[in-house]
Amino acid sequence: MEALLPIIVQVITGVIGGQAVGAAFKTAAMGQLPKILAGAVGGVGGGAILGSLLGGGADPATAGALGGLLGDAVGGAGGGAILTAIVGAVMGAMNKSA
Known part of the structure; x- marks a missing residue:
């Protein structure tokens, strides 16, 4: 369960970040x-990148406060928002060219 909790946090916060970006940029014309x-x-990608940058590593006993669940949440929300914005921009450009 200890190995699954960071991934669950990253997925949930990534979806929240993606929904926030989708609501902010309604011109992206993305479905749910x-x-x-x-x-x-x-969210998973952003959480993994931020976790490795902050020194979270594979050993949760050595992870600091930001390398733990807070880092997973921040990285997940950021990664989810960034990737959703990129996908929205690509989909918007494809809709304009078609």
């Missing part, structure tokens, strides 16, 4: 499924 998927994938 692309926002959820991009947010979840971006």
